[in-house]
Amino acid sequence: MNYSTEIIQNFENFGTFGQIHKPNYKTQLCKNWSRLGCGHCGYGPRCQFIHPEDHGYLEVYPDTWHFAKEQEAHSQYVQALHAQKLVNPFYEALIDRKVREWNAQHPKGPNYYDFDGLTTKLADFYILDIILYMKSAKIQKSWIETGRGNHSKANFAAIRTNFLTNQFPPGVSFVPVPGNDGILCLTVV
Ligand SMILES: [Zn+2]
DSSP, X not given: OOHHHHHHHHHXXXXXXXXXXXXXXXXXXXXXXXXXXXXXXXXXXXXXXXXXXXXXXXXXXXXXXXXXXXXXXXXXXXXXXXXXXXXXXXXXXXXXXXXXXXXXXXXXXXXXXEOTTOOHHHHHHHHHHHHHHXXXXXXXXXXXXXXXXXXXXXXXXXXXXXXXHSOOOTTEEEEEETTEEEEEEEEEO
16 A cells, blocks of 8 residues: 555545544434434534435435425325316326326335325225236335325225125235334235
């Protein structure tokens, strides 16, 4: 090692105000910027945990404060469309499109679908599309967020019950995810 690289490496071990970085520096999301956080961290740029301006933030995006805010806005928008639907049935198609767009643009993980805001009818059409897609793309498992069923916002609970009790084509099954009964594992073989 020559003199200059040693200087650089030492320099890289120090934070903004000269403190030594811990081994897990910027490897975990700051709790203030997590889903249940407040969206502000008093440590600012000196914080040892991942902040929105750090590269790691995008990798954990579904767990972040910004994702939660986007999800809340999406959910409120879809709820407003439900109110409109009572006056004009055209809005049902818009609800369908908004939920599908949300899942395309904001996946919480690979093959993960959030059914928040769908009516049972829309959910039945959407799940058949997902099953057909899984068959054609040879994907065996997907995750369907239906909510827990202890609140029946936009037929959440009914969607879950339908998926667990309806007749589906052979090879298609739904199983509750252990430890998170708001999510069903959809298997297609
Ligand atoms: Zn922080």
